[in-house]
Amino acid sequence: MSAHTPAPVQRRFGFGLPGPRRGRHELSADQFESLALPVGDDGVVIGTDPRDAPAVLGLGRPTPFDTILVGGAWTAQVIALRTVGTGTRVAVETGRRQLWTALSQAANSGQQCITLHDVGRVPPQGPSVHSPVLVVRDCGVRPPRGRVVAAPWQPVLTLLPYLSPEAPRLMGSADLVGIQRISPEEAVQVGRLLGLPTADVEALPTLRDGVTLWCAGRSRMYVDTRATEPETGLLGAARRMD
Numbered sequence: 078m079s080a081h082t083p084a085p086v087q088r089r090f091g092f093g094l095p096g097p098r099r100g101r102h103e104l105s106a107d108q109f110e111s112l113a114l115p116v117g118d119d120g121v122v123i124g125t126d127p128r129d130a131p132a133v134l135g136l137g138r139p140t141p142f143d144t145i146l147v148g149g150a151w152t153a154q155v156i157a158l159r160t161v162g163t164g165t166r167v168a169v170e171t172g173r174r175q176l177w178t179a180l181s182q183a184a185n186s187g188q189q190c191i192t193l194h195d196v197g198r199v200p201p202q203g204p205s206v207h208s209p210v211l212v213v214r215d216c217g218v219r220p221p222r223g224r225v226v227a228a229p230w231q232p233v234l235t236l237l238p239y240l241s242p243e244a245p246r247l248m249g250s251a252d253l254v255g256i257q258r259i260s261p262e263e264a265v266q267v268g269r270l271l272g273l274p275t276a277d278v279e280a281l282p283t284l285r286d287g288v289t290l291w292c293a294g295r296s297r298m299y300v301d302t303r304a305t306e307p308e309t310g311l312l313g314a315a316r317r318m319d
Contacts, residue, residue: 121159124287124302132300134253134291136160136234137209141227144234145247147267148257148289150319152302153213153236154180154312157191160211167191170199170223171215176319183311199224204231219243238319239263245270254292258284258317273297287315 120135134156136142146153154177157167161184169177174193181191194200202210202225209230214220218241227233235251237244240263248254248270256267261282268278271292281290287302304315 121156121163123156123159124289124300127299132291132298136211136232137163137165137230138232139206139229141229142232142253143227143251144232144253144255145237145244145251146234146255146257146289147237147240147244147259148255149238149286149317150176150215150236151312151316152255152257152287152289153215153234155302155304155308156234157211157213158184158308158311161190165209165211166202167211167213168194168199168202168225169213169215170194170196170225171213172196172217173215173319177215179311197221197224201225202231204228206230220247240266252293255289256281256292257289258282258286285315286317 120133120137122131123134124132126132136144150173157169158180161167167184167190169181169191171177171193172195174195177191177193181193184190196216199212202212204210212223212225212227212231212233214223214233214235216235218237218239220235220237220243223233225231225233235247237247239259248267254271256271259267259281264278264281267273267281268275272295273292277290277297284290285301287304289300289302291298291300302315304312
């Protein structure tokens with residue numbers, strides 16, 4: 078490989094979109110230390126990784142993107158709120174409207190940033206590159222097939238409170254799977270479904286509130302979601318159960 082040939086780019090599918098790549102730079106490597114610009118992946122900062130670096134979830138994509146979160150609504154709500162902060166609309170399909178009402182009212186300051194819909198009644202959202210939409214499905218352990226599905230600029234996040242007979246099908250077709258604290262029996266099942274090593278299977282029943290193991294193919298990352306002061310005032314402290 079010559080000195081001017083760029084190294085192959087390793088994509089971290091599910092953990093953010095890679096930014097622009099160039100074969101050469103105008104500045105030398107030593108000069109980059111003088112730049113204080115946070116250059117990284119595009120997406121929503123959902124917490125910190127084990128090295129205490131920002132963990133970015135790349136939701137806005139020109140292709141359909143399905144995410145499954147086996148965990149608590151608190152984490153899904155933090156993701157929804159931070160997604161609104163990036164200029165993305167959020168449509169919540171839920172049978173627990175009372176759980177999402179305060180979040181929706183707080184976010185909708187002058188415009189409908191977060192809309193709530195009964196299960197099976199989400200209207201077409203009209204997503205585009207200029208108006209992306211995140212659809213959050215909080216429909217219990219047996220979510221029906223949604224009328225509004227993942228599409229370009231319209232990712233779908235499906236929340237499961239725990240594993241159910243529907244989980245293998247949903248997780249098998251998902252692009253990204255997040256797992257919070259589950260029972261040892263559920264951890265064994267998830268380990269088989271996702272091909273997790275023994276260390277991760279043993280760790281899942283011991284995860285703290287707010288910690289999620291995100292899996293995309295062979296890539297895995299533990300993310301600690303810590304609420305900001307305004308988020309804590311609105312949503313309370315991190316919790317696994319609702």
